[in-house]
Amino acid sequence: MITSGSDDLMQRARRVIPGGVNSPVRAFRGVGGSPRFIASASGPYLRDVDGNEYVDLICSWGPMILGHAHPQVEAAVRDAAAKGFSFGTPSENEVALAEEIVARVEPLEQVRLVSSGTEATMSALRLARGYTGRSAVVKFAGCYHGHVDALLAAAGSGVATFALPDSAGVPDSAAHETIVLPYNDIDALRAAFEQHGDRIAAVITEASPGNMGVVPPLPGFTQALRDITTEYGALLISDEVMTGFRCSKAGWFGLEGVVPDLFTFGKVMGGGFPAAAFGGPAQIMERLAPDGPVYQAGTLSGNPVATAAGLATLRGCTDEVYARLEVVSHAIADGAANALSAAGVPHTIQWAGSMFSVFFRDEEVRNYDDARAQDTEAFGRFFHSMLEQGVHLPPSAFEVWFVGAAHDDAAVQKILDALPDAARAAAQG
Ligand code: PMP
Numbered sequence: 001m002i003t004s005g006s007d008d009l010m011q012r013a014r015r016v017i018p019g020g021v022n023s024p025v026r027a028f029r030g031v032g033g034s035p036r037f038i039a040s041a042s043g044p045y046l047r048d049v050d051g052n053e054y055v056d057l058i059c060s061w062g063p064m065i066l067g068h069a070h071p072q073v074e075a076a077v078r079d080a081a082a083k084g085f086s087f088g089t090p091s092e093n094e095v096a097l098a099e100e101i102v103a104r105v106e107p108l109e110q111v112r113l114v115s116s117g118t119e120a121t122m123s124a125l126r127l128a129r130g131y132t133g134r135s136a137v138v139k140f141a142g143c144y145h146g147h148v149d150a151l152l153a154a155a156g157s158g159v160a161t162f163a164l165p166d167s168a169g170v171p172d173s174a175a176h177e178t179i180v181l182p183y184n185d186i187d188a189l190r191a192a193f194e195q196h197g198d199r200i201a202a203v204i205t206e207a208s209p210g211n212m213g214v215v216p217p218l219p220g221f222t223q224a225l226r227d228i229t230t231e232y233g234a235l236l237i238s239d240e241v242m243t244g245f246r247c248s249k250a251g252w253f254g255l256e257g258v259v260p261d262l263f264t265f266g267k268v269m270g271g272g273f274p275a276a277a278f279g280g281p282a283q284i285m286e287r288l289a290p291d292g293p294v295y296q297a298g299t300l301s302g303n304p305v306a307t308a309a310g311l312a313t314l315r316g317c318t319d320e321v322y323a324r325l326e327v328v329s330h331a332i333a334d335g336a337a338n339a340l341s342a343a344g345v346p347h348t349i350q351w352a353g354s355m356f357s358v359f360f361r362d363e364e365v366r367n368y369d370d371a372r373a374q375d376t377e378a379f380g381r382f383f384h385s386m387l388e389q390g391v392h393l394p395p396s397a398f399e400v401w402f403v404g405a406a407h408d409d410a411a412v413q414k415i416l417d418a419l420p421d422a423a424r425a426a427a428q429g
């Protein structure tokens with residue numbers, strides 16, 4: 001496969017962009033080698049600057065649930081853009097998108113739109129602190145909530161890929177207010193509340209974690225989060241940036257049904273544009289400015305083009321789309337399991353609805369320590385073999401394999417055909 005165009009661009013990029021990338025996990029550090037520069041994408045395919053085509057299993061890390069350049073979303077974006085790019089005033093699309101989100105996720109009464117998942121969790125945390133008058137926050141090791149200072153401790157996603165304990169540049173004062181606990185451990189949660197309960201403003205959790213690979217809550221864990229936070233007067237923030245509108249029409253909430261105080265959303269609801277949200281009952285949301293004392297704002301919040309893309313995407317997420325995601329995910333996961341078993345590679349596949357990931361170890365993964373015990377080098381060999389055969393996985397062993405409804409039978413078959421060689425490559429340690 002010729003990659004000279006990508007390699008040249010990476011050289012140029014490294015001169016003017018730190019590490020050559022604008023988000024660390026894109027740099028291939030977890031798997032070695034150099035990234036492909038994508039020139040265009042349609043349906044389930046990415047095309048790089050050298051003309052190589054890949055079946056896409058990144059899907060922009062979640063948003064492209066309908067596939068790339070989906071005609072209805074493209075039309076909505078063109079239509080919105082033709083009417084102006086940003087007004088800095090209220091506009092109808094914002095209302096329509098908020099209504100669509102509130103209609104899908106039953107406990108929601110109000111949402112505030114922002115431009116990234118990071119902004120959503122940062123703002124939800126500020127609101128929880130403002131509402132409770134407390135400052136400490138509980139997060140779980142391996143959960144990633146964006147690059148919010150207080151939430152970078154023991155984070156998943158890129159932080160896991162690089163095995164960073166946490167980030168330089170986060171002041172002790174910010175980290176000091178963060179209590180990091182092992183996921184799926186009710187005893188640790190109870191002990192933390194017994195010790196610090198009167199200082200804890202909120203517990204933030206990924207609704208079903210996907211940033212250390214897919215590690216769903218064990219039965220009863222989310223309910224325990226709900227019960228213990230209620231008992232101590234802390235808020236429960238369910239981060240559905242990844243799971244929202246992917247795991248089901250109503251996200252992970254639609255599958256498990258435990259009601260948090262605040263939700264955060266991103267990815268799918270922006271349809272590939274910068275749009276995200278946080279929300280909850282009016283009684284909490286009204287503490288936000290302009291009605292309340294908790295300040296939160298954004299020049300591009302509720303941007304008319306981004307909200308048009310998000311609205312068209314959510315409206316396109318029909319029952320048929322969710323049914324297709326199930327079929328495609330299971331076909332790919334079954335193929336991966338068969339190929340890895342045949343090659344004798346230890347692996348475990350875990351699910352959250354139709355969202356799945358493949359761990360390169362053969363025991364159940366319940367928390368971040370389990371996830372980190374996998375064979376990331378085997379994954380690296382597997383990844384590169386898939387890439388050479390025209391399938392672009394996320395370049396990290398700690399990520400979801402994202403599928404979209406545009407993954408048709410031909411795209412799925414291309415993945416199935418590539419798996420046996422990749423599994424053999426993984427086995428050759
Ligand atoms: N929360 C979760 C659960 C996420 O998966 C992510 C992004 N991967 C974020 C928050 C941050 O979102 P963004 O990258 O849009 O800031």
